[in-house]
Amino acid sequence: MAVHEVNARRLLCPMPVIRTQDAIAGYIPGDEVHVFGTDPGIKQDIPAWCRVNGHSIIGMIDHEDDIEIIIKVGNAS
């Protein structure tokens, strides 16, 4: 399992979703992806995108300066 990071800070939705989607297209099931963003909308949009595309949210952390969402890549990518 590999761990990846996606920097989506300062981007407004849906760009963080698109960055995440495009990154995950190159990863394999079981990989872990840490997405960092500053638009609070990612707290809804990235989990929604994961639900419809077969990935799992395994963590969501509110840091002082940004939000971190941790995704487990599913079989559906």
Added chain:
Amino acid sequence: MTQPRKAVALISGGLDSMLAAKVILDQGIHVEGINFYTGFCVEGHTHAIRKKDKQKPKRNNALWTAEQLGIKLHIIDIVEEYKDILINPKHGYGANLNPCLDCKIFMVNKAQQWARENGFDFIITGEVIGQRPKSQRKETMPVIAEESGANDRLLRPLCAKNLPETLPEREGWVDRSKLYGLSGRSRKPQIAMANEFGLEDFAQPAGGCCFLTDPNYATKLADMWQHQGNKNYELDDIMLLKVGRHVRPNDHFKLIIGREEGENNFMQGYRKQFTHMRVKDYAGPLVLLDGEPDTDDLALAARIIGRFSQGKMADELNVGITRPGEEEFIVTAKPMGPSDIPQEWYV
């Protein structure tokens, strides 16, 4: 065993595209959604920028639609490619700066390319004849099919019975008798269909989800194009047209004045690119100056922003001005009176 057929559905987040996908899903076709991001989409940005909107529950309607339908959704960034569509629309603009027909042709073409690359058989849209004055007319339906290159692989399930048979119908992949014959501007048939399908809480944006249909936004975009002398733009330019009060005292600069805390915070991210100003001794907005203001312009701008600060009744106030890459300097200005700012300065 016959091969299962696959359709890609253009999903805007509105009701019609949702219904179109549902009609085809119910015929046993494998459907996946595709949603295009042009940079002019309304809802997400407004929520992200404006503090007062953050209390409302936020959702991406295209993702929500996909989730309700139980289909995958692919969101495609077309910001760069879309510039040519907006700047040079072959079929012209709608009521504002909305190149709806060219936009639809472009999106169907992109969906067609995506379908070919991903092994999908046909494309579906939520178009209804007569629903939109620019792009959804009886005459434009074949134009979209032909100019996009999708031809008879483009199926409009909501109005298919008013149109010639398409490949999926002729081949028996879908049953034409179970498609619909909607036409006109009324929303009642779509609402009835939604009720029949048990779909609730769907989005109904009147002009779609596109800022280009908004007259206020289109005025700001036209003003930007006029004063820069060409129609080029970057994503940051079109984002800033969504933010603040725009005041143009003359041809070579304008002020973008934050209207509330959320906008001020968003505009902070642009301080390295723009000359920016803030009243020092009273609460007030962050102001970005777009253009090439000279010393007299800065003095005028200081008087204007004084008007929008808590010190608007003061005889004088201090305004901090910072040019990109330089140290802040202070000018002292008398705030303009309520009638000193001509209405025509407001873009």
